[in-house]
Amino acid sequence: MFRGGFTRKNAIDGFRATFYVADQSQTNRLVFYRKDTWERIEEISFKQLEWKRQLRRIDGEEVDSACCAFLRFSPKDCRTRPLMIPAVRRSYKSRCVGAALKKVNHLFDFLCRFERRAKGAVPLTGAAIFGAYESFFRRFRKFAKRNASRKMFVVKTDIRDCFDCINQHKLSQVLASIIDSNRPYLFTAGRFKKNKEERKNNEGKRTKGKEKRGKETNQRTNALCREMALGLPIRSISYVPFPEHCTRVQIKGNEALEILEKAVIQQKILFRNRFYVAGRGIPQGSTVSTRLCDLYLGAVERERCADILKRRDCLLFRYVDDYILLTTDVRLADRFLKDLLCGVEDGYEMVADPSKTTINFVTDLHEFKVCVNVIDDDGFVTWCGYRIYPRELRVRQEP
Secondary structure, eight states: HHHHHHHHHHHHHHHHEEEEEETTTTEEEEEEHHHHHHHHHHHHHHHHHHHHHHEEEEEEGGGGGGGHHHHHHHHEEEEEEEEEESSSSSSSHHHHHHHHHHHHHHHHHHHHHHHSSSSSSSOTTTBOOOOSSSSHHHHHHHHHHHHHTSOOOOOOOOEEEGGGGHHHHHHHHHHHSSSSSTEEEEEEEEOOOOOOHHHHHHOOOOOHHHHHHHHHHHHHHHHHHHHHTTOOOOOOOOOSSSGGGGEEEEHHHHHHHHHHHIIIIIOOEEETEEEEEEEOOOSSSHHHHHHHHHHHHHHHHHHHHHHHHHHHTTTEEEEEEEEEEESSOOOHHHHHHHHHHHOOOSSSSOOOOGOOOSSSSSSGGGGTTTTTTEOOTTTEEETTTTTEEEETTTTEEEE
């Protein structure tokens, strides 16, 4: 027994000393690299990232550990993906930063919900969809019914190095236009997981459910009346009939902008005991970064594609940085393609990857004809795990 356990421990230690183990979320399997091979891959990947994000080395004594992150490379297809891991997770300051970022995430949800209620307004996130694509299938069915007998043109593309190429100055302008720095925000946010003390206190109280809900609803109504009497803006108050599943969030606009600037946009990067700060792009690996990317590309779409989002003969979707456009107007599809492939001088610096672009019409972009994939009338485009057939306007899941 002792002998077998000792052998296994030595084998595991020797394996870790020889190989670097990484996981691939796309294929759901482990990948093993020799340590010297992986170090060489990291060196090449870091040089590429240093050029893309304009990394600048700084003195480690000036770095706040709560706003610092380890740089870790994860294998993805034939290249690597840079991920930022918080350097200190258990310190008091790091927990405060994490709690503040959660508040900012809830603030983005609140602002997007409020903007979505306005009739005729383009959402803050533009053509973005979230979750399990419920809105995608619902809107796709409506679009298919309206345009079933018309010829359809499709553009499927992907933004090249989206997170690494975001203009930080432009992102700060977008955030300043969304978040009012002179205003305190007070709103409700969903809380789907209760802590242990709350679960213990709620045990045995379900028999008085109706009476309890009635009392809590009255208490909630009285609280809303008190808040309105204090002069709080109506748009910051959200009525929720079951407050035990929600939490109240309060954050000032200038605090939200400050924590985003320090902990995300100007986040300090630690790689091989050296500290860096980026002059371009935002880190990958957190939900806040994904929301910032959605808001940034949403601002691009509100300026470039506002007419496309409002037209009934067009359907534009984006999942993070993957685009797909279905339209009956070939000139509009060609204009959308040219704007993404050639770029627009508006400061956003977002350009599509020609090798990940698929269309079903003829374009005069001769310099991209070698890279762009052109399908025939009966073909399909692959987008986020689904096959979309433009001619028949139907969707199938990839095998």
